[in-house]
Amino acid sequence: MKQVVSLSIFIGIIIIALFGFINSPTALLLGFIFSLFFKSSFDKLIHNSIQILLKISIIGLGFGMYLKDTIETSSDGLGLTFFSILFTVGLGFLLTRLLKIDKNLGHLITSGTSICGGSAIAAISPVIRANSKTISVALGVVFTLNAIALFVFPLLGHLLNLNQHQFGLWCAIAIHDTSSVVGAALGYGDEALRIATTVKLSRTLWIVPLSVISMFIFKTKGERIKIPYFILLFIIAITINSYNFLPEIATQSIVTISKKLLIVTLFLVGSTISIKDLISTGYKPILLAFSLWVFIAIFSLIYITF
Template sequence: MSRLYKFLPGLIICFFTAIFSFYLGEKIPLVGGAIFALMFGILLNLIFHFDDKYLKGISFTSKKVLKFSIVLLGFGLNIKQVLEVGKISLIVMIFTLSAAFGFGWLFGKLFDMNWKLSSLISAGTGVCGGSAIAALSPVIEAEDSDVTYAMSATFIFDIVMILLFPIMGKMLSMSDLSYGLWAGTAVNDTSSVVAAGYAFSDKAGEFATIVKLTRTLSIIPITIIFSYINQKKKSQESRSSSFNIKKIFPYFIIFFILAAIFNSIGFVSTDLSVNLVKVSKFLMIMALSAIGLKTNFRDIKKSGFKPMIHGFIVSIAVVIVSLGVQFFIGQI
């Protein structure tokens, strides 16, 4: 009981910040609870100076609660959807993911960026926005300021895409299927995909949402690959020949996979699945409020504009590659 009590003050702050952020996110889905949570967390950190009494619970929330939210997210995924969207969708996704991480690595090097921040922006752009950033950050042991910057960059580009995608889709005379595939593979956050998809047509919105949920499954190989990269870099920095193979497979990703499998085989009812995903979203917002509470605004300012330019280039690359692959295979 005493162990729980030491986390309680920080947990309470994160909980109430999350409730307010979740409420605003429901009212203004274009922004979303995650961004509100980060903003309020940073603002509270600027106003108040939290001592160790609060920091223990805040740190617990940003790490343990975040991982648990990722596990619950798995109950909203269905591996059968991979088969439903067809091989054309998978081909486009493979190319867009390659573009996101390929261009991310290249321009991260050119801009002399922190590789962890570069990877988070690439994951947010290529995989599924905030969920991918949240899943990858503990695996590569990213700084809180890097997570905040990556989230902010992804949010800005999503707003632009929501506004421009339907207009561009009409200009290109795209079909519902091709536009849905484009939005589902190129727009980042789920709520943004839904907004951009249904702004074109109901059919495009439905297909874009299915493609987006399928794209979320790529969290699994991405986190394992980057866990390996991080472990390799750590062993090189310490000049140690020892390499812990167990750390390549983070326990929360293993449980995430199991959750997706249970949901796919019908072990979890539809109602329970929906409710677990809602809990997952709230806990993720709670964890992101904790990350905001731990983030020093000066650390974000130090990063400058290069990461934002990096994110813009990666986003443009993903948009163009998604269109290009569809054109090449005759989908457009």
């Protein structure tokens, strides 16, 4: 009976996610709550689904990106993006070693913090062959910070008297997940939303070079290095969208579906998190993510205001 109830709740939450009634942090939280009260009897299927859906989602998101927007992004935005990623990734490698955190976990947290949260983790995790537990912890930590940022950043923006241009840049750089970037900028003003979205898209493109670098860093001895198919398809998706090879209604639908699939994936990821795993992970991954978040927020704010 309990198994029937748990399966019904599990499927019900997935349906709710597909209809867009919950956001990313909520999905992850619901998955975690589900894991507290119910023990899944299909863990292997969930883990396999996570890998597949993460790849599909990241490819689909490419249909919402434009090469032209990236090229036309202001030099200030491009410079800030480049240096913030460079310094954050460098600091992440250093802190991972100093804190003696698992190399895969440290790299996923660093990737998610420096580029674009769940999308970066989705792209990097298959490249470095991270297991579901590592992905779960990385996503859990990064998306917790995203949820906090969604509420905190607009308040800080007004407190610091940032104009819309400054706030849009700050959101795009210092907040990791696209949904949180858009959510934070939406209430600040149209200009902030436009700048945040444009710079965020250019920032997301850095998934590709970071994925290639990750393959070199984490490659198995004697193994031939190949660019994963989903990275190639991600680039192809951006190109298709940029040159209007598909009607706009089709690309918009693909992006919408991809975002919903990503939310479903986050619920699945949350359902694999356990209190035991979090306790065994310790405080260090949280300390790493929080330190990188504070660094990138302060660095980008100083860069923008001075």
